[in-house]
Amino acid sequence: MEFQAGKYDIIVTGAGHAGCEAALAAARMGMNTLVVALNLDAVALMACNPAIGGTSKGHLVREVDALGGEMGINIDKSFIQIRMLNTGKGPAVHSLRAQADKKKYQAEMKFTLENQKNLTLCQGEVEEIRTSGGRVCGVKLATGEVYSCRSVIVASGVYLKSRIIIGEYSVDSGPNGLFPANRLSENLKDLGFRLQRFKTGTPARVNKKSLDFSKMIIQPGDPRVYPFSFLNKPIEREQVPCWLTYTNERTHQIIRENLHRSPMYSGVIEGIGARYCPSIEDKVVRFHEKMSHQIFIEPEGLHTNEMYVQGMSSSLPVDVQIAAYRTIPGMEQVEIMRPAYAIEYDCIDSTQLKLSLESRNIEGLFLAGQINGSSGYEEAAAQGIIAGINAVQYIRQEEPLILDRSDAYIGVLIDDLVTKGTPEPYRMMTSRAEYRLLLRQDNADMRLTEKGYRIGLVEEERYQKLCTKQETIQRELEKLRNAVIPPSEWVNEYLEDKGSSPLKSGIQLYDLLKRPEISFSDIIKLGETTEQIQPEIQVQLEIHAKYDGYIQKQLKQVEQFKKMEKLKIPRDLDYSNITGLKTESMQKLQKMQPENIGQASRISGVSPADISVLMVYLEKRRREKRSNEA
Amino acid sequence: MEDTITALATPPGEGGIAVIRLSGPESLQIAGRIFVNGKKERMVQFRDRYFNYGYILDHNKNLVDEVLLVYMKAPRTYTKEEVVEIHCHGGMIPVRKILDLLLKEGARLAQPGEFTKRAFLNGRIDLAQAEGVMDLISSKTEHAARASLQQMEGFLSKEIKAIRDDMLDVLARIEVTIDYPEEDIESLVEHEIRKRLCAARDKCKNLLESAHQGRLIREGIKTVIIGKPNVGKSSLLNALVRENRAIVTDIPGTTRDVIEEYVNIKGILVRILDTAGIRETRDLVEKIGVEKSREMTQDADLILFILDASQPLGKEDMEILQLLKDKQVLILLNKSDQPHVIDEEDIRSLTDSTILKTSMVDGTGLDQVENFIYNMVYSGRVEQKNPVMITNNRHKEALIRAERHLGEALEAMDASMPLDMVTIDIRNVWEALGEITGESLTENLIDRIFMEFCLGK
Numbered sequence A: 001m002e003f004q005a006g007k008y009d010i011i012v013t014g015a016g017h018a019g020c021e022a023a024l025a026a027a028r029m030g031m032n033t034l035v036v037a038l039n040l041d042a043v044a045l046m047a048c049n050p051a052i053g054g055t056s057k058g059h060l061v062r063e064v065d066a067l068g069g070e071m072g073i074n075i076d077k078s079f080i081q082i083r084m085l086n087t088g089k090g091p092a093v094h095s096l097r098a099q100a101d102k103k104k105y106q107a108e109m110k111f112t113l114e115n116q117k118n119l120t121l122c123q124g125e126v127e128e129i130r131t132s133g134g135r136v137c138g139v140k141l142a143t144g145e146v147y148s149c150r151s152v153i154v155a156s157g158v159y160l161k162s163r164i165i166i167g168e169y170s171v172d173s174g175p176n177g178l179f180p181a182n183r184l185s186e187n188l189k190d191l192g193f194r195l196q197r198f199k200t201g202t203p204a205r206v207n208k209k210s211l212d213f214s215k216m217i218i219q220p221g222d223p224r225v226y227p228f229s230f231l232n233k234p235i236e237r238e239q240v241p242c243w244l245t246y247t248n249e250r251t252h253q254i255i256r257e258n259l260h261r262s263p264m265y266s267g268v269i270e271g272i273g274a275r276y277c278p279s280i281e282d283k284v285v286r287f288h289e290k291m292s293h294q295i296f297i298e299p300e301g302l303h304t305n306e307m308y309v310q311g312m313s314s315s316l317p318v319d320v321q322i323a324a325y326r327t328i329p330g331m332e333q334v335e336i337m338r339p340a341y342a343i344e345y346d347c348i349d350s351t352q353l354k355l356s357l358e359s360r361n362i363e364g365l366f367l368a369g370q371i372n373g374s375s376g377y378e379e380a381a382a383q384g385i386i387a388g389i390n391a392v393q394y395i396r397q398e399e400p401l402i403l404d405r406s407d408a409y410i411g412v413l414i415d416d417l418v419t420k421g422t423p424e425p426y427r428m429m430t431s432r433a434e435y436r437l438l439l440r441q442d443n444a445d446m447r448l449t450e451k452g453y454r455i456g457l458v459e460e461e462r463y464q465k466l467c468t469k470q471e472t473i474q475r476e477l478e479k480l481r482n483a484v485i486p487p488s489e490w491v492n493e494y495l496e497d498k499g500s501s502p503l504k505s506g507i508q509l510y511d512l513l514k515r516p517e518i519s520f521s522d523i524i525k526l527g528e529t530t531e532q533i534q535p536e537i538q539v540q541l542e543i544h545a546k547y548d549g550y551i552q553k554q555l556k557q558v559e560q561f562k563k564m565e566k567l568k569i570p571r572d573l574d575y576s577n578i579t580g581l582k583t584e585s586m587q588k589l590q591k592m593q594p595e596n597i598g599q600a601s602r603i604s605g606v607s608p609a610d611i612s613v614l615m616v617y618l619e620k621r622r623r624e625k626r627s628n629e630a
Numbered sequence B: 001m002e003d004t005i006t007a008l009a010t011p012p013g014e015g016g017i018a019v020i021r022l023s024g025p026e027s028l029q030i031a032g033r034i035f036v037n038g039k040k041e042r043m044v045q046f047r048d049r050y051f052n053y054g055y056i057l058d059h060n061k062n063l064v065d066e067v068l069l070v071y072m073k074a075p076r077t078y079t080k081e082e083v084v085e086i087h088c089h090g091g092m093i094p095v096r097k098i099l100d101l102l103l104k105e106g107a108r109l110a111q112p113g114e115f116t117k118r119a120f121l122n123g124r125i126d127l128a129q130a131e132g133v134m135d136l137i138s139s140k141t142e143h144a145a146r147a148s149l150q151q152m153e154g155f156l157s158k159e160i161k162a163i164r165d166d167m168l169d170v171l172a173r174i175e176v177t178i179d180y181p182e183e184d185i186e187s188l189v190e191h192e193i194r195k196r197l198c199a200a201r202d203k204c205k206n207l208l209e210s211a212h213q214g215r216l217i218r219e220g221i222k223t224v225i226i227g228k229p230n231v232g233k234s235s236l237l238n239a240l241v242r243e244n245r246a247i248v249t250d251i252p253g254t255t256r257d258v259i260e261e262y263v264n265i266k267g268i269l270v271r272i273l274d275t276a277g278i279r280e281t282r283d284l285v286e287k288i289g290v291e292k293s294r295e296m297t298q299d300a301d302l303i304l305f306i307l308d309a310s311q312p313l314g315k316e317d318m319e320i321l322q323l324l325k326d327k328q329v330l331i332l333l334n335k336s337d338q339p340h341v342i343d344e345e346d347i348r349s350l351t352d353s354t355i356l357k358t359s360m361v362d363g364t365g366l367d368q369v370e371n372f373i374y375n376m377v378y379s380g381r382v383e384q385k386n387p388v389m390i391t392n393n394r395h396k397e398a399l400i401r402a403e404r405h406l407g408e409a410l411e412a413m414d415a416s417m418p419l420d421m422v423t424i425d426i427r428n429v430w431e432a433l434g435e436i437t438g439e440s441l442t443e444n445l446i447d448r449i450f451m452e453f454c455l456g457k
């Protein structure tokens, strides 16, 4: 029996990493928001590795934080180890990665949701999204509740028609033995979505007490801890190490001998897996010349002995898993607590979305996270916050927040998904970002916080912090440019000590800082007047002085890029009217309805010639309109 | 307001007559500034749709070509804009010169299909008619590029593809260690990267050289004769042209202005310029002489530097040798029929250029001069039988940019920039070379990374 259960502005289905950010953004922007989750014990569940961040994903977390999101704050509360990766490389690719206490991460996030004003959290399965006149008007739960609302955000993760496969065994189930959501898939199909089937997997969790760490290499965290959130100061916390070990020929032999029992190779699994997330059997087959593969053992939390075995994702039967795991040094006696499994699930063709993450077909319906074909917690959170913001903008009848490829990794992620679509679970990578040097993790606040503030998601404290930071940087840059250091015996001795050439005449501190071998701490020692400056400001000053040439190069590229992005294409343009387009391109453009020429040019199969035709057509249309008006 | 565009309207090649078209509000003013009528007078009034006989003059009032000029008043024209057409002789040299002059006077070189695009935008032709245009535009960007790539007999395209592939590989190897810092992947050592960047740059240089040779074949070798007064410059010109084109006397300073002639040397078009001798005035000797040589030889493909072997070397001769160090120079020790004063060895110590002994009196060395010019064009690795203008220019421009980006990448490495910065330059190289095929870097790169490396959880 159906019954009217209530009325909200926005309803979010799912409380994973996308759903949490979407719901918090909506509620914080003043919308009455309901979150319906299949199981409230699985709020912000980290179904795979117990880590947040890493290359490019760390950037995403910083960006979500800069916009006023929760992921950064939440991992700061719950990390048990943290490291800055790539410190030997340029500042653009430095990336934070943290090991999380999974349970604490979940508890903190759930508690934040529970305490958030305007936000209601409830358990249930959304089985139908209701529309009227092409517009969202409510949802119906499997248990009969009907809620009316103005916008719906679907963030259902990997739960749609999900199936777990372990060797010959398979069962309809979500991750970790949670219920799948079997009804919403059909409903999405009815609403006009094209579904595809993706596959991912996770390795076994093993008992710490059964491992011999003396045969492994310890991987400690960084002694100095930078937090993820721009709101936080450096955090003092005792850290837990990870461990490194390796597979060997024996491991590979066991896997090879049992390949016929792998559902991947026997054809039981139809879903498409990601190249960057191969199972151990994939690695052994595809890279047969490699004698051993790295295995990282990562703690799942402080109050559990479960350890995550990174590198051993598999869908082989449990007996083969046990045999293979036990060939690895330090794991001879390993006790598997949860076996590795593969999971298949439905997701949508993400080219059916607009850049705002709203569906092209149904007004007010937004989708975010793995349902859009992405993978990873951070990618999900990034889409979540954007979907949340844009659902609010939709209700307010204001322009959506669209970050482009030169604004943020979030922009690259969403543009890739929406414009190109993805044939496999999509993972963020720094090499996907053309303007990587501008999109650094250290300047995410300077790129995005103002935008978040203007739409009303970033609160005053964060905004003021940004303003102070920017002023300080300007002031200190001025100082560096004005301060001239004269040559002296002491100075030249110091420089030579650093492998830097001695001064012949006075030099600006700014120019001195340009030298690759001179760091800011040297400047502090040399320029007696420079008072103690916060490390995050030092980083900015150093980047400014050292990489300005390249920054200028990238800014020029961005200028070119923006030119094309600014050429807007009118909504609902009928491409079949445009003579001269290749038929295939015409169909693609018709289907995708790109928002500007830049986006049109990134659609695969659309050639530069088609773009010229399109530009000519738009220009002619514009002129006709103008002469009609005159 | 639209700008005025110009381009060759007839197919490029050696047709008898070529038509250069201008379209846009300034068309007539621009053309009027370089055109004179049959009586060599400037014209103020042009009748609509009327053939005007006359000449095109360059800025020094030198005659460029004998032409017919037609003015077509807007809007009854192909583009509905003011249009001027100049009918000139069909060789590449007059066409290029006239286009150059028009550009200098303020016109802009039209993009492929731009006249038709204007016709379309101004409502001169309807959408159905425009279909043809679109085909044209597409052919320029896609098919033509591919077709002419094939026409280049595979050589250039293969070479470019090889460089791009290598750059993609370097990028993938750098990128993978950035995106997967924790995987045990052997990273490329810096000197290996440097080696490959250098190799790529050398390849670009070689290709540019071959493009240059292609141009020499098509447009002629600009050859400038320089030297002190009375050394035999005009005599050399006459000997090469095989007629008495320049006045030869034994009075130093006979030739006042530059004399220009075209000759066919073993099937190669050579454009020879005889210059006034570089004179010694009492004080500013070197300065004036050297400055002048610099000016005259600026964009020369070949410089014939003549010395009178029967006279001692002057100070400014050495200066000029120094100045011409990086240029293609042939040194002629003329008047070899006379007793020698200059020792060839003295000059050899000052230059790496080829030195020939010549005499305009008995014809010594003239064959060798001609052979030198022939070899200069054909010694290269390429013999472009069917060079296509547009593709060539595109390749050339792309190669120039690629070469520059490679230089920047190497500079950055010298300045110990982190490799992830250097990738910005390497990406630029790849993209510059890839503009012809329109491939996107990001996807290729990601594919390459996953093809080559074993990554993941």
Ligand SMILES: Nc1nc2c(ncn2[C@@H]2O[C@H](COP(=O)(O)OP(=O)(O)OP(=O)(O)O)[C@@H](O)[C@H]2O)c(=O)[nH]1
Residues within 6 Å of the ligand: B227, B228, B229, B230, B231, B232, B233, B234, B235, B236, B247, B248, B249, B250, B251, B252, B253, B254, B255, B256, B275, B276, B277, B278, B334, B335, B336, B337, B338, B358, B359, B360, B361, B362
């Ligand atoms: N013996 C001899 N006389 C030569 C030779 N080449 C040129 N002459 C003579 O040298 C004189 C000058 O020759 P030009 O060709 O007019 O010299 P130029 O360099 O053009 O002189 P300007 O135009 O005055 O700078 C003439 O009398 C020529 O006949 C040569 O190889 N041997």
Ligand SMILES: [Mg+2]
Residues within 6 Å of the ligand: B233, B234, B235, B246, B247, B248, B254, B255, B275
């Ligand atoms: Mg002369």
